[in-house]
Amino acid sequence: MLQFPLWKRILIIGLCLLGLALAAPNMFYKRVEQHNDAATALVKNGALTAEEQGWLAGWPSWMPSGIVNLGLDLRGGAHLLAEVHLSEVYKTRMESLWPELRNALAAERGTLGAIRRVPAPDGQLRIQIANADQLPKAIEVAKTLAQPVVTLTGVGQTDLAVTGEGDTITVQLSEAERKSADERTMAQSLEIVRRRIDAAGTREPTIVRQGTDRILIEVPGIGSAEDLKALIGTTAKLTFNQVTGTATSDDQTPGAGKEVLPDAERKGLFYVLESVPVVTGDDLTDARPETDQNGRPAVGFRFNPAGARAFGDYTAAHIGEPFAIVLDGKVISAPTIQTHIAGGSGIITGNFTVQQSTDLALLLRAGALPAGMTFLEERTIGPELGADSIRAGMIASAVGFIAVVVFMVASYGLFGAFASIALFINIAFVLAFMSIIGATLTLPGIAGIVLTIGTAVDANVLIFERMREELRRGRTPARAFELGFDKAMSAIVDANVTHLMVGTILFVLGAGPVRGFAVTLIFGILASVFTAIWLVRMMIAQWFAYKRPKTVVV
Template sequence: MKNLSWRLIAVLVVIIMAAVFILPTASMYIKGTSEPEIWPHKKINLGLDLQGGMHLVLEVQTEKAVENAMSLKISDIRQALRKNTMKNRGVVLVDQSAKLHVKLLSADDLPAFRSIIADDFPDLAVTSASESGGITLVTLAMKTDEAERVEKFAADQALETIRNRIDEFGVSEPDIRKQGENRILIQLPGITDTKAAKDLIGKTATLQFRLVDEEGDVRAALASHAPAGSELLNLVRKDPATGAESATPMLIKKRVLLTGDSLTDARVLFDNMANEPYVSIEFDRKGAHIFGKVTGANVNRRLAIVLDDTVYSAPVIRDQISGGHAQITGGFTMEEARVLAIALRAGALPAPVKILEERTVGPTLGADSIRKGIWSMLIGGLAVIVFMVIYYRGSGLIADVALILNVLLIAAGLAAFQATLTLPGIAGIILTIGMAVDANVLIFERIREELNLGQSPMAAVEAGFDKATLTILDANVTTLIAAMVLFQFGSGPVKGFAVTLGIGILSSLFTALVVSRLLFDSILHKANVKTLSI
């Protein structure tokens, strides 16, 4: 009776816990209501293949990160040249390359320049030096190991930045992981606005504050080229009535006065005067100090707010702005302003990303998959239930009760661990239904052997469970190890299958060895059974 008592308590506790975890899902799908707010957990999450959504494979253009890192070296190298009084014609980034060209006016300075690079810029190397027309052209490139480190860091940082953006976008249970060295797999279940999601994920969000070139001639720059120190960028405006965009070319100084790295917050506010939303940004202490100095030194000049090489606004500085606040306007819709604010808060991507693969799974297809999956579970489960009753008669009913409880425990496990149920996961549940009665079959055959040897029903049940337990544990533990390996090294559908298989194995062990034994002992003790229906 002591064994009966602890088994009864264990089963009751597990059943109550399972009911608690299943309740939000049951109320969602049976009654059509939202999950009860009193529960601290959520309903079972459905994967991309069940509720529809978006599948993307991105490639991080890591070579651009190396190029950006090299461009940041330009001002430092220029400063080093001035410090060592080396006459030069400038330091420029070679187009479409992660190399720098340094033009020295004296070949005698070359040994000293090599020494400066070796001492002050250990991550750079002089790859070539040639003299032409009295100018020594020196080519600098990043060392291979340093370039590999920058590329790896760019891919890792892009992964984290995209994850932060998607978390703020409000997608439930996104699947975001690296594939290879520079690719990122993204699955967004339940997403409906795919365009907004792509815009948010792919936006580099490099925010810069630069002065407008007031002296330059835009027409002349369009006809030939921009003056030294400036470049042509477009000021983009959108008509709120028609949604049509217009681009006005502007000459913008290349020198960056302040970047978005100093941002601490970005939020959407509404301008009642202009009747349109805008993005309010806030700087940290250092950024606020720099912004105050920039605005104070350039009163009555236009300051361009540049995001991803597009000018969003270029207001005239009327006075010094010392509060560390600024506004980005541009004829946004509320959704566009929200996406921009999220991108700025999550930080800039270290390198551009390219969409290599895009698939959209419609909710209709997902609903159809759920319906077919449930039908396959019901039909498979019913077939197993009928077989057990026919073959093992009364004892088969005990196995069927354990089987039904096993399915409920799997559902509770998915909700408790906030695992995601996928179509292969449903296949794992169906497989578990067959495996769950497998343990009962081993136990029942052992009981039959003991009964054939003349044992009493009580002794036969006890011997049957004792002799079959080790065999059941061996078989299920090895399968559980396989499920753990699939979960650790698999991805997508494989991982979904491994989740339900692993939870199913643990629940089937509990129902076969504890629940079935409890039912047998309860019947044999209370009913005083002389013969066993098996």
């Protein structure tokens, strides 16, 4: 006990100093945060504004700069609960299937007779044939377009359910394909929302799926729920369609396979377009703000090889014809194809501002949401409320810390002071751990820190009480110290293992604030074991080696 090796002392002191150094940036939160923002901007843009240069110089580059991320309830921000319209995916699938199915049935026109599409609910495709007695043949032709469902639960099933009645066949997605499509749509929506928010430079957003068709979105630091909705609330669905004519209203019946869409700028102007696009935004590999030949804001784009080939082939075959660029159901540009456009790149022009071209490029890079969203719940938490929460949390932590220190010093004197120093190091370790992994601190997380303050000295209380018992039995101080640590160890291990188990369960099964509480609780437990057993033991050993007291009062 009293022979504490030098290497062990160096290791313990080194870990404590490292923990203090890593936790220190949190004491200068705003300055370090601005420094990090400037460093990120430098990497991203290659240059800094004068203000950002001041931010970068505001914190030494050789110092650690990791800080704890503040959650929505501490920083303020926006909360949204969005419902994804999964049924839109079924409708889109059927619309894209129609040209292919029409061609397949037309190839059998000699047997089936004339075919025509008839009205049907969204997500269904109904085709009427002239020769009703050939309905089984039409069903057979439609089934040739079906593909196997690629999921574990859909083995042996196809993606289309084809039925017939009278002279009409009905095609829709099979149940297995609907479930598979739902999973893909939700996964894609989550990823695209995350990309859009990350591209906007926000900090530590919470984007999680809830239930079968909902997404919870919490973004600290953003101005309001309206700002967040503006960022993610549009599908940014880009298509390039063939123009077959113009119209004066959207009431005009365009005919099979066509649609009427309005011009984005000129009221009263409508275009008749082929419903099936030549190329879609899914084929984009890049989009960035640029300027056109007149110096006006525009958006440059580039296709992947498949999109570039389709785009090039179409422009080569339709020189002199108008070509519509459609964004979210509106024609933003309808230029005439002047020449063959090879290479798969181009530019979108329109009456854009610089900010609009930047936002559009951001949305196009992130990709189109596969389905629309309805925001069922929205909430804005102001930064003032977050500041109040931080202030209240700091007061609670300070009061808890002072109360524990007073109790320990009053109960155990110098040894209580050792435990109080260890408690301070313990809190520094928690902040250091959270800074390293980029954890988010929330109000429940502060509650976890306060709970850690209250329970971190439990191990020392057990040790000190055991020391008292041994001293009362007449043990020498050195022997009492050794037995105090050794005999209290089993109780300390049992208590902390059960705490760790509970914290782990909360982290695995919980979500949001519950996980924030669990993180600080787990880190606090691990840090308290180290500080209570090793740090306090080293301090007592060093004190005893220096003082060599004959009697000790614990």
